Structures are given as C-alpha cells and as structure tokens.
Amino acid sequence: MVTITGLGGFREVGRSAILVEGSQRFLLDYGLSVQDLDVPAKPPAQLDGVFMSHAHLDHCGIAPELYKRGYAGKTYGTPATFELMRLMLDDELKVHDKRAIQPFFSPHDIDTLERHSQAAGFKKPIHFRQATATFTDAGHVPGSAATLIEMDGKRILYTGDINFTETELMHRADDNLKDIDLLICESTYTKGDHPDRKVLREELVNHVLDVVHNNGIVLMPCFSIGRTQELLQIVADLDVPILLDGMGMKATSIITNHPEAVKDPKRLRKAFGKARKVRNPQERFKVLGTPGVIITTAGMLNGGPITHYIKRLHKRENCSLYISGYQVEGTVGRTLMDTGRYVNEGLDVKPLLDVRFRDWSAHAGRTGILNFVRKVRPKKTIFCHGSWTQEFAREVTDLGFPAFAPANGDRFTV
Template sequence: MKITFLGAAGEVTGSQHLIETDGRRILLDCGLFQGHRAESFKKNCRFAYPAESLDAVILSHGHMDHCGNIPRLYNKGFRGPIFCTSATADIAEIMLKDSARIQDEDARYLSRKLNEKHPPIEPLYDEEDVRQVMKQFERLDYHEWHDLGDDLRVRLLDAGHILGSAIIEMKIKDRGEWRHLVFTGDLGRRDLPLLRDPDTIEGCEILISESTYGNRIHEKASDLKEELYHILDEAYRVEGRVIIPAFSLGRTQQIIYYLNDLYNENRLPHIPIFVDSPLSTRLVSVYRHHLQDMDQDVSDVLKEDKDPFGFSLLDYVSTRQQSIELNKREGAFVVIAGSGMCENGRIRHHLKNGLEHPENTVVLMGYQAEHTLGRRLQQRDPKVKIFDRYYQVKAKVVQLSGLSGHADVEDFKWWYETSAKRGNIGQVFLVHGEPESATALAALIRDEVDEEPIIPHYQQSFEV
C-alpha cells in the first residue's frame, strides 16, 4: 500500500492524503490550501493525479481546509462516491456554496483591478459544480462498519472537533492481505460544549494523525462561560457594545449555547444579542437538525429547553439593512459576526463603528493569524486600518481562548495512551501541524507506538 501526502504536510492547511492499493485509489479529505493568493491558487487548481482515477473520497469533516476543494475535483472529472457523516454532508453543502459565491465575487473584483493584458481570473469552481458534486455524497452512521466493496470496510468514529467530525477507520485489502489504517482528521478536545469527547481506537497498523497543537496546552472551555458573563454584565452597566468576531462554523454555535445556558440559569444580563452572519444562521439550522449527535449535556438541556440555540434576547440578523441599523443602535447590546480574524464580512463594519468608544468591548475568541486585523487588535495596536481609514482603538480588547477545537498536549497524551492500551499502534504519520508542533508530538507519543513517528513532507510518498 502506498500513501502520498498531498496537503497538510508540514503545515495546517489543504488536508489531502492519497491511499493506493493494487485495486483502489482513495482520497482522505480534499481541502483548500489557504494562504498567499498566488501560491494557494497554484496548489488548489492542480491535482497530483487524474481526478477521474479516484475510486472514492472519505471526508473527515466540513471545515474548508478539509472539504473545500471537492467541487474542483468534480470539475476535473471525479464522479465517485464521497463518504462522510450526515452532519458533515449538510455542513459541507452550505460551506461549499458560500465558497463558490466568494470566489465568484473575488474573481469579478480582481478582474476589474487588472490591466487588459492580464489573463482572466477564474474561480476554482462555481455553484453548479457544488450542486452536482453534492449528489455524490453518501452518508454513513457513526460507529458502524460499512462494507463498501469486497476489499474495503469503513467505520466513522466521533472526532469531537466540530459537529459531524469523524475519525476514519479503514480496513482495506491489498495484494490479498487486509490492512488496518486510521486517519484522525482533526482530533478534538474533551469537555467542549455541544460536542462528545473524541472516541479512542482499538489500535491499528497505520495511523495518520493531526498534530496542530502538539506543543501547547489550552485554557479550559468551562472557564469561558463565566468570563462571558462578566463581560456582558459590565457592558450592561456601562451601556456599551460587546463585539465578538467569531468563525461561522463551530465557534458561533458554541458561544450561543453558552449564552443560552446563562439565560436558562437566569444569570444573563438583560441585553439584546444579535448574530449578524447569514452563514452562521444557516449553520445553526444544521446544528438544530443534528442534536442527536451532540453530548449528554445537550440531551439534559433538551429535557427543559427545546432549542439550545434560541432564547428571547437573541435575534438572528438576516438582511444587510438590519446589519447597518445595528451600528445606529444606542445602549448595550452584543453582536456576533464573522469573520473570526476580522479580515472580511460584517464584523469589520461593527469594529469601524465601535472601536473608538471606550465603553465598548471587543472579544477575540480564537487564534489570530499574523498580519490580520484580529492580530493587530490582539497585540493592542493603538490604531488599526479598516476600509482604507485608521481608527483609534479605545475599546477594551479581551482575548478568550478556551474554545479551540483541536486536541492539545494533554488531550493527545490521553488519546494515545488510551488507544494504545486497547491495541497496538504501528506506524504513525504526523500531519496538519507546523514542524515544531509535529516534532513535539512525536516525542510525546514515542513510547505509545511501535515505530518511530514520521513527519512527512508535501507530496512525499511511503510504501507501507
């Protein structure tokens, strides 16, 4: 069996791993590379294999760096099945349609900026590619072995990363011998709101494991609800705005769930809360449809509360005009909007109108990449540029980091130790991590696995 690492190798984007046997060619994930425009487009527009030669894609979850290039695969001739959980299929449809729309808008904008001799800017795919490729999705239940031919069996375990995320377990026949391979996808954390803890495995022959935070310990998620309470309580007293940039998938739903908890506990200050993100609103509908895939805490809440994503103080903003009107609103309120790093979307308008007022608070809820507006706010720059104008940062800026969906050092240690007790773990390949994170994780797990962990390079292949 041959494994070729075609993305998320030595980096944390573009997840794509090709498994080849004497009878099968299967792709694990098909994510978008995200980064510098020219470099990313070059990687995203070409595949290292004929798309039509693939037998199947098995998808771990609906984040764009894992599913975002599947329509391009269809555009280039792939017509095989795409296996994933039901929630992932629903999430992927929304995320891919949004991606196609953004690519079209970007292509139109850039085409207007370029001179006439420049080659036309083309999106990677369009909405019709998304509509067609969604017909190829096949939904698999968690925890059941699915026979996908006489030489392939697949089981999806809960990865605990986002709704619908899966650890992919494969038994695949190669030259008459059954091989046992596991791909963690993005491994989640224990005790996150909404999500079940990651499942462990019963050993395997080959393990492809993420390593994003193999050298870091996260803050506890349970502390974040109390921190939110204190921020909202202060905003209520000083009549300030709370502006929360949040990723549309996962982070926004977790914040709403915590605020709903505070409401049910009669502790939420009487302050209006607005979710100003059409994408987040569409994704909330998926969460409502898949409540059965969430943790025991959600089941307990549902005994008394039929909707963990709705309460009287919460409104979902649907139109652009409603969003504009929020910026004219007086008094205390909360607005949750995308994007999480403040680089685009409606959040930039809320920041433009709110940063220069000292009674307001900006709450950063996750990692802020270098050179983003979110990073400049995080490092307390005295002024920041939004829409070609500088604004003084007089609002209070708070960083809350308890909701990262990736396993940290303690989670990895627990997961590997528990899995190794259930069965031997053979050769491990560490992907989806910067080199220092992967190297640290390799040292951490060395005693739990049979072979020295390997950190593959981009496009590197291994015979196993």
C-alpha cells in the same frame, strides 16, 4: 500493503488531502489553504471513494474540483458535514468572486458533488469491494468525523481535526479504537495545552454582564461552525439581548436540524430561539444603540458583518471586541493582535473598545494528543496538520511509539 501520500497539509496547516492506496484507492479530505489559496497536489480522478472529515474549507474547500476533473464516484461524510459544506462552498465562491479570484470550480460542480454525496453516521461501516470505512466522532465541530479505513489487512485511522476535551457544544472525540496499524493524526497544537474551558466560560460571563451593565455591546466575531454555537449557548443562559448575524446564523440554523451532531440539541435550539436574527442589512444599524451581545462572522475580522459593527463601535469605550479563535498570519485579526491596530477597508485605527483575545480552541492540545496515542497504541503514527510535526514525531518516538512526519509528496508504506 497500503501506501499513504500526503497531497497537502503535511508539515503545514491547510489544504488537507491524503491519498490512501492499496487494493482500492481512497482520498481523505480535499481542502485549500484559505488565506493564501494554496491547493493540494491533484489526486488521480480514478478513486474508489472520497471522505470529508468536516466542513472547514482547509479540509473540503476544493472537493467540487474533483468532479470537474471527471471523478464520478461518491463522497462520504456525516449528514451535518454535507449541509454545512454546501454553505461553506457557496460562500467560498462568493468571496472569490468579490476578490476577483479565478474560481477553482463552479456552482454546477458543487451541485454534482452534492448529487454524489453519501451521508453516513458514526460507527456505521461503509463497505467497498475490498475495504471498509467507518466514521467515529472527532469532537471538533458539528459533523466532524475521524475515518477508519480497513484494507489489505491494515487498519488506518485518520483523525481529521480532533478534540478530546468536552466543550459546551460537543462531546469529546471517541478514543475507543484499537489494533491501529497507522494513525494519521492532526497536530495543530503540540506545544502546550489550551486554557480550561470552565475558567474561560466564567470570565466571559462576567465580562458580558459588566459590559451590558455599562450599556455597552460585546462584539463576538466567531467562526461560523462550532464557535458561534458554543458561545451563543453560554450567552443565552444570561439575561442579555443577543443578535446573531452572518454565516454563523445560517450554520446554527443548519446545526439545529442535526441533533446527532451536538451534545445538547435542546439547549442549542433554545439558545437559537432566544437570539434575534439579522435578516436584512438595515437591521444592523438599528441594534447599535441597544446593550447586548452581537455574534457574527468573520472570526478573523477579514470580512463579513463584523466589519460593519467595528466601523461604528470602535470609538466606544464601553463596548468590547471579544475574539475567541486562532488568528492566522496575514488576517486583520492577527494584525490587531500583533500591533493593536485595526486595519481594514480603508480604516487604520487604534480601537478604543476593550479588545480581548481568548483561546477557545476546538483542537486537541498537547496532552490530549499524547494521551490519545498512549491509549490507542498505534503501531505507527504520522503527524500532519501542524507546523512542528517533525520535532513532535521525534518526541513521540522517544516515548516508545514510532512516529513520522513525512512531507507533502512523500510515499509512506504500511
């Protein structure tokens, strides 16, 4: 018998953390809600292993706190996840410091986590006393993994964040899995499907060429892991100057050292080589007169170098702001989307530049999740990491696959 308890991220998106208890006790992810800083319930410090699905903070953002509380065991992840996680956690501390938020852990705790990190590749079983864990490719962002736990005669698969559509950057997730007793599946998008990437790509290419032809600059605020690299690769195929700035630049540099984490490492390396990199803040002023593309953070406009560029370019009609990611409620990007106004750092304006929102999601859409369930045929499924998990679980149950949507704190047994 194995018991699953959602500590966070059930019937919600954010603060993912799942406790798996049988003969041994494991923790899957330990993240925080980046916007409102909600944290999951605390797991016991006596754990036999912790697994990080990927380096997004809603999955790993509070992991060092485990060590602060006395956990002395290992944390497992892919090599790319660990290196990207360090970047994200260091930045999280900086952001919290800037916003005068009491930190959840110290740099010392990140060091401790790093010392206890054990990297594992896809399909390489990790053996425990009475259990085995195996990562498979989740196709979400570089390094992302689904985790298969085999314990007490049960096979439990946790998707983390997952994508079954091949992108310009990533292979599609591995769905060659069978005899699953319990699937714990993310369900961020269950209401519909994302637009076709080829169509998005073509529109983006034409848009960039148009803007640059009119001596303008395309500002691309991008999530640093995944989106930055994907759009960089596309733009690098064109004959336009590219500037790379902020966290995305650092993340790209890390990912180029992990060829196993992307579909075409040569293409990424070439694109990265083609982009000019911002090494000091003065350079951000020099580029404002040059037509081209600027790829930078933050993806939801809340901070980072993008605020500098918007401040200086928002009145230029020949420029554009191309927003490629989901905008969480309460962010500057979401306000812009809902009201058409850019409200940030003392500025409240209706930008004159061309503002576009496009859905380049790195998550599976509705069809992707349904096809996955149909292919894997799990005995039971739990949906998490979504806002409509209960109704989706009912729908999937009606299709003949028993599905559930427990709340945080509920204990679920297989």
